[in-house]
Amino acid sequence: MAKFQSLKEAVAENIRDGDTVAFEGFTHLIPHAAAHEVIRQGIKDLTLIRMTPDIIYDQMIGMGLAKKVVFSYAGNPGVGLLRRMRDAIENNWPRAIETEEHSHAAMANAYEAGAAGLPCAIFRGYRGAGLKEVNPNIKSILCPFTGEELAAVPAHRPDVAVIHAQKASRRGDVLIEGIVGVQKEVVLASRRSVVTVEEIVEDFDDLHPNLCILPHWTVTSIVEVPGGAHPSYTHGYYDRDNAAYLEWDRISADRDLFMAWMRENVLDAGPEVFAHRVKGL
Template sequence: MTNKRFSLHDAVAQFVSDGEVLALEGFTHLIPYAAGHEIIRQGVRNLTLVRMTPDIVADQLVGAGCVSKLVFAFTGNSSVGSLYAIRRAVEAGSSSPIEIEEYSHYGLLARYQAGASGVPFMPIRSYAGSDLPKVNPNLRRVVSPFDSDVETYVVPPLNPDVAIVHAQRADLSGNVQSWGILGPQQEAAFASRKTIVLVEEIVDDGVIRSDPNRTIIPGFAVDAVVECGYGAHPSFAQGYYDRDNDFYRAWSDISKDPQKLEQWIQEWIHDVGSHSGYLSKLGSNFFERLTPAPRFSTPVNYGSVL
């Protein structure tokens, strides 16, 4: 077994560099906040941040001056409002302006799929009638090689320098298992040149082998695995802890005021020094109110005659 275990600090230090294209994925839950915070701590700059749904972690990275370009499909503070650091950077040309490149959700997923498959483009029909092709030159129309009367839009492949995703568990070889809502984590991992996976727990490989169909990313596609409990907070990890809705509601007030945002980043990212420091600042009983009641799925039978 190849041991791919890293500390969060060392994984970011080794695999994330200035000027790179970084995919930071996780859809609704399993958002790798701890990794975003570590990137801010290490002062990484000039990133092209790829995220299907840039939310608070993207706002924090932009507010900290880490991002020069945002490739995305939808951005907002889920069910709450705007992300004001991103708005300032885009609309008013703040002290850290950013470039944007917008897709639909499936359009960005198709870019990951093309990158993972090694093909020059991926056809997608959902841009017919949309205004997005007017603002994004990467959305192009081509004639079908099989029927000259048919045209379709295509998107180019996307191969980020590094992908960072979060999941429930993995073994030391980086075989990653996840359940609940599955976003583009698998596609991003296969499309990227390097992949870091944060997990709630590292388990024995026998646990992974006992339920192989739950493995969404195999170890050969992973370069570093980091055990990082509660690393998706304030989002959630299905079965481990729930979404911290109080934090999401509070963020708009923080993000709206540049001085409050700077103070929050200093207090909750830099001053705590690490993810463990962040958890200590939250308090030992913090996650009690976010702990879900157990609800186990029905076991499956993998029996064979062998």
């Protein structure tokens, strides 16, 4: 049952050292504020799952919180490399990390399998692909009915899902508009969940019921964090801050500059900074 908390409380109660955590949001609704609170609390040895690791995982990796990343694409969207992730892989700075790479289709199917309580996902994919040679978790099986060769990967069953959304009702139902991605599946696949939202409203009586993506009994914690997806966008609230993504390429290229930026903008700042940033766009 959904519990309304501060961001500090929600992260402290739900995310622990050594957990497997999935921060999801595709193009928009990327939970930056929640990731920054994890960094402030110094929660470490995390296995991070995400379809498209971008700058939030670059920041968490650069701060030494990740021991493994399970992903299907890694990059600063529209800009280029994740320089902190690359530094960790190539130079073990600030620590070595493991990587497990999949396709988008595999990741989405793995979340859906986890949401359904299944041990693995079975789908058409990876034919002729080289990922099978470097990822032992990609298997091939034969359909018992047709004899067709299919791909299989383990289901994603994170300890914690972290997402951002537009609204939550006072009852704890969560509304998502625009690109939904795997927001629903990751919460249903996880043991616990933290959902940050732009605003909490009384109810959704004036909206189409299909917009309620997650009913209150599927969510562990809800936190109101206006601007909590910045610099990504939240459909209907604010646009993507393209300049911030471009600036991150410069900041993340230098270890000292990266650490200075993290101290000023994350370690010494709270979630309220996100609302101020959005207002300043």
